[in-house]
Each structure stands twice: as structure tokens, then as C-alpha cells.
Amino acid sequence: MSDNGTDHSSPLLRGIESAKREHARRVRRTILVLLIGTVLLCAAVVLFLFSTGYGxxxxxxxxxxxxxxxxxQTGPVPPQKILDLAEKKLDQVRPKGIFVVVDHVRNHLYLRDGDKVVLDALCSAGAGTLLTDPKSDRHWVFDTPVGRFFVRGKRKDPTWTAPDWDYIESGEPFPKNYADRVQEGMLGEYALDLGGGPSGYMIHGTLYTRLLxxxxxxxxxxVGQDDLRIIWQKVPIGATVFMY
Amino acid sequence: MRKRLLSLAFLAFSVVALAGVVRVLAQAEPPQEPLPLRAALAEQEARLATSNTFYLELDLSHPAIKLCHSGVALATYPIDSLKVGYPRVLFFPRMHEGKWIGEIWTGGRLIPPKIINRIRITPGSVPSAEIAVPALIPPTMSDLIPVPPVYTIVFDGGRVIRVTLVGKITGAVGQPDKGRGWWADFLAGLGLRRADSLRISASMPANDGASLFRSFPDKSPELLILP
Incomplete structure (x- = not known):
């Protein structure tokens, strides 16, 4: 008999103890295998997820x-000739001399000579608002147009001929005489016409410089007065105006 | 012995000097594409420039997207980093990108599309537009056009540029396209969803990327990829 009362000498009890130990070892091994298997499976899934999709x-x-x-490398037309022809086409289509670029999203007007920026001016472009005439159902979208335009004319002390939308917007009746539509001093000192006549699109001055x-x-x-003076001086009739 | 040391020193000096000269020459003259490729690129550019529409150029060597018209780069939007993505399964590419640099990609459109939150004027509410000074500060296009932090420019043939904006976007911020997340990529990789055949991933400073989105031409622009 041992101190704790177990009889180690009995072969039956020893066998039972040994079987228990063996069982416990098997359980531990099974758990370990399962654990390693799970970890490997997870790693494989993670690897699969991360290695699939876009590399x-x-x-x-x-x-x-x-x-x-x-x-x-060879063809009916030599590459140098193709290059020369392409560069000639590019030269023909590119604006010559000073041209204007208007970024209507950032509200900047640039005067450029090739890649050189001659003037970077703050401007106010179209508000993008919508207006509908409740009487005639005519619609307007007040966007600055985008694309390539040309300076069609230059005017000093320009007048503005108010179109219908101006009266509809303010809720005032249309004037009976056309002459009553003509307003002075609204466009600043100068205006550069981009087409569409006296109520068409222009680059002009403003009374509301705080909204530039x-x-x-x-x-x-x-544009502001100082910038408008530079534009007036530098931009000739026929100059290209890009608006985007 | 001394003679041999001297000749070794001379040899080492010559090698260093030669390396220096080669380096200076290499810096002085940047490597140019071969003439046939330059001619082909100029031909492509001339074709776009004479189309009288806006088009885009993606410059890979000086990473930037340029908005162009008539052969003039009107705006340049710099790119911080560029990567090219391809669908794959277990690291193996499912498609091959092929030769795509120097080509023109057509039919560019934004996803999500550009939306302008236009304000409707109530007739009579504006007391003579040219006389009255608005009491409130009016919005800008940045306030009216929300820009998502991640957007995609999709071209014909499943080629796309995915733009990720880095930093705080000025103005209105939009929601990213929910159908273009990680899970969608995973399914596309497995072939269970239509995959982008080629995806260029571009990280841009937030304000430049937002300006590109807001100024993106409405009439599906073409894109020339410059090496």
C-alpha cells in the first residue's frame, strides 16, 4: 500500500492506469491534430482569399x-515622315499666340502662350442653376459652355441687352421697347464676345468682385477690373478660348 | 610591387571616372522611345487633337492625367502612385494584359456618374439678378458636384482607371460605388463576375482627383496612354 492508498502493485490497476494515460494521450493528440488542421485550413482560406481577386x-x-x-519597324511610309506629318497636323490645330483657358469648376481664367501661363485670374463662371418660365414652359440651364471658342469681337464700355430670362427670373414684365432692354455699366469696362450676339456668352467685368x-x-x-484690362490688352480678336 | 599597386589604383580610378561620365551622359539625355513608336504616338495624338473634342492623356513616365483639347493640355492632374491590376486566382493571372501602352482607349465614362445638384430658381424670387447683390454666398461647382473618395473611369473593352483620392476632398463628398469593393474583386477573380480586363490603380491628391471628376467631359472622352 502506498501513502495515498493506491496499490501500484496490482496488475489490473496498473493496466487501468496505463489505459487511462493512453486514452488521454490520444485525446490530446486528436485535439492537437484538429487544432493544427483548423489553423492550416484557416491559413489556406486566407491565402485563397488574398491571392484571388486582383493582383x-x-x-x-x-x-x-x-x-x-x-x-x-518598316512599312510603306518611313517613320520620320509619319512623325513630321503628325507634328504638322498638331501645329495646324494648336492655337497660335496667346489663348484663354477657363476652368469653370475652379473658377480660374488663364492667359497662356503655349505652355507658359501669362495670367492666372480668379473669375466667376456659370452657376448651373435651372429656370422655367411658368407662362411659356421655356427652360434655361445657366452653365458656362464647354469646348473651343474664339473671340468674335471686343467692346469697350459694353452694354448688355437683357434677355427674357432676366425678366422671368426677377418676376418683372418684359419691356415694351427693345431699347429698354439695353443696360449700361453691367459688364464693366470691356467685353470679349464669344458668339451669340449681344446676349450671348462673353468674358466681361463685374460689379460684384467679392463673388469672384x-x-x-x-x-x-x-473677371475683376485689373485682370480684365490685361485680357483686353493681350487677347486679340480671333484668339482661341478653351472652356472646360 | 609598387608598380603593380600604382597600376591597380590607376585602373580603379579609370573605372570610377568612366562610370561618372556614363552617368552624366545618361542624365543629360533622357532615354527616348524608338522612332517608329514616337511616330505612332504622334499620329495617335494628332488624330485626337483634330477631333475637336476633349480627350485625356495618361502619362506613365511622369504620372499624371491631362485634360486636352486641340493638342493643348488644358489641365494636369498629378498622380502619386500608379499600379496595374489584373484578375487572378491563387496568384495566377486569369487574363493577360497584352500590349496596351501607346494605344487609344475609347468611350470613357465615370462610375459613379457625375451628378450636378442644380438649384432651381423660383421666378420672381431674384430681385433683378444683375442689380441685387446676393445676401448669401452662392455655392461653387465644388459644392454642387459631390465626388466619391474612390471612383472609376471605365473604357470600352473592360479597361478601367480606378482613382483613389488621398486627403480631404474640398466641397461635396459622394458615396463610392458599392458594387466595386473587395468582394466584387474576389468574385471577378474567380470568374463569377465580369472582370475588368485591365485596371490601372491611381492614387491622386484629393483636390486634383476631385477636379478631374468635376471637370470630366460629358461626351465620353478618349484616352491616349503615353509610355
Whole structure:
């Protein structure tokens, strides 16, 4: 008999103890296998999830050269001639001399000579508002148009001929005489006409300089007095105006 | 012995000097594309420039997207980092990108599309527009056009540019397209959903990326990829 009362000497009890130990060892091993299996399975799932979908590669010089389009080295027209012809076409279509660029989202007007920016002026472009005439159901969207335009004319001390929408917007009756539509001093010192006549789109001055940099106009491009003077001096009739 | 040391020193000096000269020459003249490729690119550019519409250029060597018209870059939107993505399963690409640099991609459109939250004027509510000074500060296009933090420019043939804006967006912020997350990519990788055949991932400063979104041409622009 031992101190704790177990008789180690009995073969039956020893066998039972050994079987218990063996069972416990098997249980531990099974748990370990399951655990490792689960971890491996999780790792495989994670690896599968992360390695499936979209892979990304750096756009380095080697990649660029590998994926650049293949151009036949020889052909009926020599490459130098193709290049010269293409550059000639580009020269024909590019504006010559000073041109105007209007960013109607950021409300900036740039005078450019090639890539050189001669003037960067704050401006006010179209507000993008909507107006409907309740009587005739006519609609207006007050956007600054986008595309390539040309300076059709230049006017000093320009007058503005108010279109119908101006009266509809303010709720005032249309004037009986056309002459009553003509307003002085609204457009500042100068106006550059971009087409559409006296009520068409223009680059002109403004009375409301505190609103420069915001979209407030009915489609015209308003600039401050000092910038307008520079534009007047530098931009000739026929100059290109890009608006985007 | 001394002679040999001297000749070794001279040799080492020559090698260093030659390396220096080569480096200076390499810096002085940036590597140019071969003439046939330059001619092909100029031809593509001329075709776009004479179309009298807005088009885009993606410059890979000086990463930027340019908005162009008539051969003039009107605005340049710089890119912080560029990567090219392809659908794959267990690291293996499911499609091959092929030769896509130097080509023109057509039919560009934004996803999600650009929405202008226009204000409707009530007739009679504006007391003579040209006389009255508005009491309130009017909104700008940045306030009227919400820009999502991640957007996609999709072109014909499943080619896309995914733009991620880094930093705080000025003006209105929109919701990203929910159908273009990680799960959608996973399904596309497995072939259970239509995959972008080629995806360029571009990180841009928030304000530049937002300006590109807001100024994006309405008439599906074409894009020229410049090496």
C-alpha cells in the first residue's frame, strides 16, 4: 500500500492506469491534430482569399517597355515622315499666340502662350442653376459652355441687352421697347464676345468682385477690373478660348 | 610591387571616372522611345487633337492625367502612385494584359456618374439678378458636384482607371460605388463576375482627383496612354 492508498502493485490497476494515460494521450493528440488542421485550413482560406481577386504590379520602366504597343519597324511610309506629318497636323490645330483657358469648376481664367501661363485670374463662371418660365414652359440651364471658342469681337464700355430670362427670373414684365432692354455699366469696362450676339456668352467685368471665385453668372465669365484690362490688352480678336 | 599597386589604383580610378561620365551622359539625355513608336504616338495624338473634342492623356513616365483639347493640355492632374491590376486566382493571372501602352482607349465614362445638384430658381424670387447683390454666398461647382473618395473611369473593352483620392476632398463628398469593393474583386477573380480586363490603380491628391471628376467631359472622352 502506498501513502495515498493506491496499490501500484496490482496488475489490473496498473493496466487501468496505463489505459487511462493512453486514452488521454490520444485525446490530446486528436485535439492537437484538429487544432493544427483548423489553423492550416484557416491559413489556406486566407491565402485563397488574398491571392484571388486582383493582383497589382508596379508600372516601372521594364513593365512599360514590355507592354508598349508593337510598331512595325518598316512599312510603306518611313517613320520620320509619319512623325513630321503628325507634328504638322498638331501645329495646324494648336492655337497660335496667346489663348484663354477657363476652368469653370475652379473658377480660374488663364492667359497662356503655349505652355507658359501669362495670367492666372480668379473669375466667376456659370452657376448651373435651372429656370422655367411658368407662362411659356421655356427652360434655361445657366452653365458656362464647354469646348473651343474664339473671340468674335471686343467692346469697350459694353452694354448688355437683357434677355427674357432676366425678366422671368426677377418676376418683372418684359419691356415694351427693345431699347429698354439695353443696360449700361453691367459688364464693366470691356467685353470679349464669344458668339451669340449681344446676349450671348462673353468674358466681361463685374460689379460684384467679392463673388469672384464662385459660380454665380448665367454662363458668361466675369473677371475683376485689373485682370480684365490685361485680357483686353493681350487677347486679340480671333484668339482661341478653351472652356472646360 | 609598387608598380603593380600604382597600376591597380590607376585602373580603379579609370573605372570610377568612366562610370561618372556614363552617368552624366545618361542624365543629360533622357532615354527616348524608338522612332517608329514616337511616330505612332504622334499620329495617335494628332488624330485626337483634330477631333475637336476633349480627350485625356495618361502619362506613365511622369504620372499624371491631362485634360486636352486641340493638342493643348488644358489641365494636369498629378498622380502619386500608379499600379496595374489584373484578375487572378491563387496568384495566377486569369487574363493577360497584352500590349496596351501607346494605344487609344475609347468611350470613357465615370462610375459613379457625375451628378450636378442644380438649384432651381423660383421666378420672381431674384430681385433683378444683375442689380441685387446676393445676401448669401452662392455655392461653387465644388459644392454642387459631390465626388466619391474612390471612383472609376471605365473604357470600352473592360479597361478601367480606378482613382483613389488621398486627403480631404474640398466641397461635396459622394458615396463610392458599392458594387466595386473587395468582394466584387474576389468574385471577378474567380470568374463569377465580369472582370475588368485591365485596371490601372491611381492614387491622386484629393483636390486634383476631385477636379478631374468635376471637370470630366460629358461626351465620353478618349484616352491616349503615353509610355
Amino acid at each position: 497589382y504590379a508596379d508600372l516601372n520602366a521594364a513593365y512599360i517597355s514590355r507592354h508598349s504597343m508593337e510598331v512595325p 471665385g464662385r459660380n454665380v453668372s448665367h454662363g458668361c465669365v466675369r
